[in-house]
Amino acid sequence: GENVEQHPSTLSVQEGDSAVIKCTYSDSASNYFPWYKQELGKRPQLIIDIRSNVGEKKDQRIAVTLNKTAKHFSLHITETQPEDSAVYFCAAENTGNQFYFGTGTSLTVIP
């Protein structure tokens, strides 16, 4: 099965700085990599995703990069704001359409 590792587990940044979260996966056949943001007591919300035929995708202050050869992908948040504080999860979808999640990163943006 797929094994997804995520680092760091906690991350604190000053407001306005950038935050980077990294994930690796084990199954080279995985082809879809979403990122979810989960605020306390809420459901995970899809914030950005990338498919294996693309190396980078950007949506305003959020970007995701994918290196299929190395089997790792990263989330980049620029100009961080206090409302970006949450737990972020990466995931990898296998060929059976099942998602396997990383262990999560608790991001704190300090005003």
Add this chain to the structure above:
Amino acid sequence: SAVISQKPSRDICQRGTSLTIQCQVDSQVTMMFWYRQQPGQSLTLIATANQGSEATYESGFVIDKFPISRPNLTFSTLTVSNMSPEDSSIYLCSAGANEQFFGPGTRLTVL
């Protein structure tokens, strides 16, 4: 995006009893999934609910403990059987055509 509802939103149950959680999607989807998320932890896939066939369970989860129904393309149930305090967790369903969206979760406490 799919709109997913779950009920109950929370419940407190006695040891040895069973609870059935319902998940409703506002559109027809091929696959629905059930996850468990313990406090401060990541999401662990329990099973894939397939319409017209038996659910597919992940390692560590068995049908006798977590029976699943999928009577049509918009609905699924997960039963947590013969509960113990270790089953206390948040249970989430997810579904979607390309991206996966989550229900709000069911917070289960077993006394």
